[in-house]
Amino acid sequence: MRSHIIIALAIAAGAVLAASTVTAVMAAQGQSTAMTVGENRKFMDYKDGVFKVRAGAGGPTAPLTAFFPQTAHIKAGETVVWYNPSNIAEPHTVTFVFDEAQWANFETAYVAKNVEGFEPLTPGENAEPVTLPGPDGQTVIVAANARSISAAVVSSDGTATYLPPNGDYTLDGTEKYVNSGFIWPEGMTPPGFPEISTFSAKFEEQGTYNYICVLHPWMTGAVVVE
Ligand SMILES: [Cu+2]
Numbered sequence: 001m002r003s004h005i006i007i008a009l010a011i012a013a014g015a016v017l018a019a020s021t022v023t024a025v026m027a028a029q030g031q032s033t034a035m036t037v038g039e040n041r042k043f044m045d046y047k048d049g050v051f052k053v054r055a056g057a058g059g060p061t062a063p064l065t066a067f068f069p070q071t072a073h074i075k076a077g078e079t080v081v082w083y084n085p086s087n088i089a090e091p092h093t094v095t096f097v098f099d100e101a102q103w104a105n106f107e108t109a110y111v112a113k114n115v116e117g118f119e120p121l122t123p124g125e126n127a128e129p130v131t132l133p134g135p136d137g138q139t140v141i142v143a144a145n146a147r148s149i150s151a152a153v154v155s156s157d158g159t160a161t162y163l164p165p166n167g168d169y170t171l172d173g174t175e176k177y178v179n180s181g182f183i184w185p186e187g188m189t190p191p192g193f194p195e196i197s198t199f200s201a202k203f204e205e206q207g208t209y210n211y212i213c214v215l216h217p218w219m220t221g222a223v224v225v226e
Pocket residue numbers: 056065091092093213214215216219
């Protein structure tokens with residue numbers, strides 16, 4: 001679990017470095033939201049009903065934590081595919097939180113019941129779980145949240161369903177939560193994480209669908225379905 005925290009700290013440090021660049025990029029992208037479907041497509045990676053959006057970009061000296069384009073204009077029945085073209089192993093998510101109660105942090109605290117002890121899976125690994133005192137003498141374990149790192153959907157009745165890695169999902173507009181999971185540059189998924197390098201979503205209903213990256217909360221995007 002400590003490795004997750006280190007990843008989080010590294011991501012946060014990168015975030016601060018990238019913040020000023022991102023602000024400039026996002027300001028520039030603000031213009032694109034006024035474009036029509038036709039105008040938007042002329043300059044974008046659009047072909048045969050599939051609109052590609054980059055989740056992050058750049059490398060160690062100039063990481064960019066933003067979606068390109070920030071707004072994807074599509075028609076009902078078309079698909080948006082997100083991918084991560086960075087050349088460092090920095091993940092991003094595409095997370096639609098339609099019901100704020102369904103927000104999923106990537107690390108969360110669980111109470112361990114009837115558990116004797118925790119050992120790292122890999123013998124000799126320099127790792128230990130983060131534990132905190134919990135209610136009634138129980139132990140709280142801080143661990144990764146599968147609904148954040150994996151592709152997952154929470155439907156209108158509160159049922160959570162996990163999608164296969166690189167999942168494609170058709171939104172019917174009733175979902176409470178739709179998450180890509182951590183999208184890594186192809187071939188750069190670290191051990192222990194689901195191997196995800198794309199997320200594909202088909203939009204059947206008109207409307208504006210806002211999304212966020214759970215790792216970089218200023219990293220926002222929208223799909224406008226006309
Ligand atoms: Cu991100």
